Amino acid sequence: GENVEQHPSTLSVQEGDSAVIKCTYSDSASNYFPWYKQELGKGPQLIIDIRSNVGEKKDQRIAVTLNKTAKHFSLHITETQPEDSAVYFCAASMDFGNEKLTFGTGTRLTIIP
Amino acid sequence: EAGVAQSPRYKIIEKRQSVAFWCNPISGHATLYWYQQILGQGPKLLIQFQNNGVVDDSQLPKDRFSAERLKGVDSTLKIQPAKLEDSAVYLCASSLDGQVWEQYFGPGTRLTVT
Numbered sequence: 001g002e003n004v005e006q007h008p009s010t011l012s013v014q015e016g017d018s019a020v021i022k023c024t025y026s027d028s029a030s031n032y033f034p035w036y037k038q039e040l041g042k043g044p045q046l047i048i049d050i051r052s053n054v055g056e057k058k059d060q061r062i063a064v065t066l067n068k069t070a071k072h073f074s075l076h077i078t079e080t081q082p083e084d085s086a087v088y089f090c091a092a093s094m095d096f097g098n099e100k101l102t103f104g105t106g107t108r109l110t111i112i113p
Numbered sequence: 114e115a116g117v118a119q120s121p122r123y124k125i126i127e128k129r130q131s132v133a134f135w136c137n138p139i140s141g142h143a144t145l146y147w148y149q150q151i152l153g154q155g156p157k158l159l160i161q162f163q164n165n166g167v168v169d170d171s172q173l174p175k176d177r178f179s180a181e182r183l184k185g186v187d188s189t190l191k192i193q194p195a196k197l198e199d200s201a202v203y204l205c206a207s208s209l210d211g212q213v214w215e216q217y218f219g220p221g222t223r224l225t226v227t
Contacts, residue, residue, distance in 0.1 A: 004155075032213060043117070043204050043218030044156065089155050093213045100169060101213055103155025 002027040004092050006104030013080055014112050021107045023090035024072040032095035033066060033073045038087045038106075047088075048075070051095060077109075085111045115139065117219030119205050125225045131193035134222045138186070138207030144168075146216065147180055147190050148204040156204055162188065163211060195226045 003026040013019045025033075031052035036044035050057045050064045050073065057064050061080075066073040077084055090104040118137040126132050138145050143164050148156035159178065161168040164185040173180070177196070182188040192199055202221040209215060 006155075009153075034214065041220065043206070043220050045218070046214075046216070049214060091155070095213060099213050100158050100161070101156075101216070103157070105153065105155050 002030055002092055002100075002102040004090060004102050004104040006090050006107060008107060009105065010108045010110070012110045012112055015080055015082060017080055019075075019077045019080055019084070019109055021075045021088055021090070021109070022072060023074070023092075023104050024070075025092040025102075026071065027092070028068075028071065030092040030094055032093045032099075033064070034091050034093075034101070035062075035064060035075050036089045036091065036103075038089065040086075044089055080111045082111050082113055085109060117205055117207055117217055119203075119219040119222055121222055122220065123223050123225075125227065126195055128197055128226050129194040131191065132195055132224060133189050133191045134203050134205075134224075136188045136190070136205030136219060138188075138205070139217055142207035142209055142217075143185070144208045144211045145182055145188050146206040146208075147188070148206065148218075150202040150204055150221070152201070159190070168211070192224075195224075197226050200224055200226045 006023045034049035037047045038044045061078045063076040087106045091101045093099045093101045145162045147159045150156045159173045160170040160180045162182045180190045204221045205219045206216045
């Protein structure tokens with residue numbers, strides 16, 4: 001089955017700086033890679049995703065890059081703000097119906113004002 | 114649009130006791146998921162329903178965990194008897210028709226087994 005590794009487990013950055021979280025996956029058949037943000041006491045919320053037919057996707061201050069050859073993908077957050085503080089999870093799946101998401105172990109991001 | 118509702122939000126029980134969690138998915142969502150999230154880990158899928166049928170329960174510890182979705186809407190997840198290692202947040206999610214890219218999560222139930 002799929003295995004997703006995520007690094008780092010904790011990350012502290014100064015407000016306004018950039019943050020990068022990296023994930024690797026094992027199953028070359030995976031072609032859908034979402035990122036979730038989980039705030040305290042809440043369920044994970046999808047913030048951005050990428051499919052294997054593109055190498056990069058941006059949404060305002062958030063971007064995701066994908067290297068299918070190396071089987072790794074990364075989340076980039078620029079101009080970080082205090083509200084970006086949360087736990088971030090990467091995941092991998094196939095994007096057919098009823099496929100299973102395999103999550104990474106999470107990164108606790110703290111933005112230092 | 115109302116989100117996924119779960120109750121209770123917190124539960125503390127002693128080992129060997131039983132416990133049940135309830136989930137109400139987003140209206141019209143045919144697919145319902147239960148995840149277990151142990152502290153410091155990502156969510157792990159326990160069971161997936163499509164309407165009232167089970168699509169995937171390969172990671173559900175069936176000797177102690179059970180789940181049902183009798184009318185294809187609400188769902189309950191039960192643990193009997195509970196073990197210390199069952200302490201976790203139990204997340205419910207739903208999607209319109211099984212799309213992994215459109216799963217919406219509820220706030221979860223935090224279970225502590227003492």
